[in-house]
Amino acid sequence: MSKIRMTTAQALIKFLNNQYIETDSGTQRFVQGIFTVFGHGNVLGLGQALERNPGELTVYQGRNEQGMAHAAMAFAKQSRRRRIMACTASIGPGSANMLTAAATATANQIPVLLLPSDTFASRQPDPVLQQMEHTHSAAITVNDAFKAVCKYWDRVSRPEQLMAAMLNAMRVLTDPADTGAVAVSLPQDVQGEAWEYPESFFQKRIHRIERRLPHPRDIAEAADLINQKRKPIIISGGGVRYSEAGVQLKSFAEVFGIPFTETQAGKSAVESSHAYNLGGIGVTGNAAANKLAADADLVIGIGTRFTDFTTGSKSLFRNPEVQFITLNASPFHASKLDALPVVCDAAEGLDALTSALEEREFRTHSDYQNEIFALKAEWERERKRLAEIEYTVEGFLPEVAGHLDDKLDEYAAVLGSTLTQTRVLAVVNESIPNDAIVVGAAGSLPGDMQRMWESSVTDTYHMEYGFSCMGYEIAGALGAKLAEPDREVYALVGDGSYQMLHSELVTSLQENKKINIILLDNGGFGCINNLQMEHGMGSIGTEFRYRGSDGQLGGKLMAIDYAASAAGYGAVTYRVSTIEELKAAIDDARLQKISTLIDVKVLPKTMTHGYGAWWHVGVSEEADSESIRAAQERKRLGLEQARLY
Structure with missing residues (x-):
């Protein structure tokens, strides 16, 4: 040898x-x-x-x-x-x-x-x-x-x-x-x-890397179960994208009249405009998907891990007759929610299931399809409302605005802006190229993006939400650019995540791999600040404030110039506090040859929220606060609707 x-x-x-x-x-x-x-x-x-x-x-x-x-x-x-x-x-x-x-x-x-x-x-x-x-x-x-x-x-x-x-x-x-x-x-x-x-x-x-074929027995059992149901719904996860099964998913939905929803990893496997695509589901999902899920008598999970955000901590599916089918390459994930597991590649599984259902001449009733299309249209109207919402002293009412009390004017003065986060995202969505890749990871942006972002080209929505790791966004944008250098790449990042980790911006400049950072500055860790207040407590350690005269972190809001930090590295930067400035910055950034950063000041509490999904988080069982006791009661009611395993 x-x-x-x-x-x-x-x-x-x-x-x-x-x-x-x-x-x-x-x-x-x-x-x-x-x-x-x-x-x-x-x-x-x-x-x-x-x-x-x-x-x-x-x-x-x-x-x-x-x-x-x-x-x-x-x-x-x-x-x-x-x-x-x-x-x-x-x-x-x-x-x-x-x-x-x-x-x-x-x-x-x-x-x-x-x-x-x-x-x-x-x-x-x-x-x-x-x-x-x-x-x-x-x-x-x-x-x-x-x-x-x-x-x-x-x-x-x-x-x-x-x-x-x-x-x-x-x-x-x-x-x-x-x-x-x-x-x-x-x-x-x-x-x-x-x-x-x-x-x-x-x-x-x-x-x-071979496509695992499903066992014919499993396909037959799955087809028999689907054939008994009136209101099936599909949850499309990352496995659909990795197996490039978007074409099969579209065909399956169209042939049998079954709507599909998207997890964060599954989004952009199929264009958002598709008639049967109801968009994001679960805690960061929208009203259409969540309403349909609540009444579904069958949930078909394809390439999904069924995380708590997807299932509303197992409370989203409220039909007492609901059953589950999974198509997943992993036996571990296929067995979740006590489902009927079909262990296979997503594309191969959909092809086999299509043939089996055609033999059974299955199709959902026209009444159910009308309900699907009506809910999709209703959500589109709500998405349009969120895209156009502006700040006014009397009429400002995004879903979580009530937690602001009398601080709105302070935020507006310090940040120098009255932009709302939902409107900014809508403008970005409309202004960047259709084939651009958007990267996100943590904070309130994943929820807003899963609900509001319209993907017209496949594999353009790049969200890390399995670990929801702050600091992934800018490094992730660099990795996506290295994978697809001919596409524009945009990192959508909050000020908290930017502070946590943005060092690979320098690597992007060194490698001449242009990325675009759209930084939404709302003066703190806004997502967790919402979580605090929604569960009855005040704000502690989540807003970026100076230490006050009382020794607590409740002093004046900090004003931070993020554009200046990126400019110091050599990036092209922009400061934005109006929609006109935002549009101009996006247009100019597209002309640049090196990495850019657009520092957008947005008001806190101007993100999307809710839409019918419950999330199980730890709430103190002993408290002298009426608001925390109310949160305890909401948790109790949520657990009553949740599956135990």
Whole structure:
């Protein structure tokens, strides 16, 4: 057997260059590049290997380990999990910074390869700089923390262990049913140690992502159940997008007269204007989808994990006769809500179910279809109202405005604006190119966008809401731009998320990968401020206020110039406080060749809210406040309507 002597790091890079993915769309390289933040734990190992011979891997310089791993995740998500990036960080704090991103990728089932550096396998210099020591075990390092947030974890303590570790890593990264973050921990001494690797380890490997076919028995049972129902509804999740099953979903809905709704991950698999597309469902859903869900006698989940936001903490489906069918590549997710599980690829499952239902000559009644279209039209009128709503002293009434009390004038004065968030989003939606990618993640924006955003081109709505990770937005925009460089990409981000993590804006400038940041500044963590007040308490630690004379965080509202911060990096920036300024900024930003930031000041409490879905959150069971006791009662009533499992 022919062998090649090289270091562990060199062998790893050579191996990554020879991994390919085969789908029904063709064959392509799987690992496209590697994000790096170098330190003493990896610069002389992986760093030296990448300097000498990166092969086809593009090396990117990250600014923040969490940010670069978010960018890698977004790249894979926008690539429909068919291409990935790797990320390497130094030992200790560098590696630990990737933990949040690992959890984000795993929660969303997006493949990301993390290569955290580790302390010396030999232990000779222990405790090395940035090493955490445990008195009860010398074998534990910071990198053991990745076990809780990854789909696969390994530590390469000897050069020859790399082979088994990387083959297992590829197995998980290419598994549609159980993918997520993979962490292969690399002690810094082992990275530089040499070994004679068999040439066969570096052969071109083609990992076939095959569409899992449903079992005919499961299809027959599902078709029989659908055939008994009068008011079925579909929940379309991320699996529909990753399997490119939008065409099958549209046809299925049209042939059988079954409406479909969207999760955050499923949105833009089908254009929003489609007659049977009712849009977002659940806690961040709209009135049409939620009203229909409440009365549905059958829920068909396709490629969805049935999170609490999608199901209204299992309270959304109130018909006592409601039953569930799932089409999912994952047996774990297919079994949720005590459903009839059909374990399969979304496209293959829809094709098979279509044939079975055609044999049974199933179609929903015209009365139900009329109800669907009426609810869709009713919601469109409400969406139009939200898009046009403006601030007036007497007539201002977005759904949560009542919590403002007498603060509106203060907000307007400090922010220098009376723009409402819903109107701003509507203008952005109308003004940017139809094929532009919009990226979001946390705060009040995901709810507003799932309800209000109209997608006319597929795969343009890029929302991270499995982990709802603040700080994903700008790094995610960079990853999406790397995946689809010919499209305009817009990160819609709140001021709270921008403060938390925007470092990869600099990477976008360095790489000349233009992203557009639309920052909606409402003076705080507005979403959680709403949550506080809706459940009977006051505002604490969620608005951006100076500490007051009473020692509490209730002083004057802070005025922050976010455009100035981005301008300092070299981005083109705009300051917006009117609709006219917003439209002009969007138009001018489209002409720019480098990254832009539009700093839009909006009034707090001017987002969408409610529409019939309940969310189960912890409420204090002991309180001397009447408003908190009222929140307790609402929780009790919500639990009465919720399924227990």
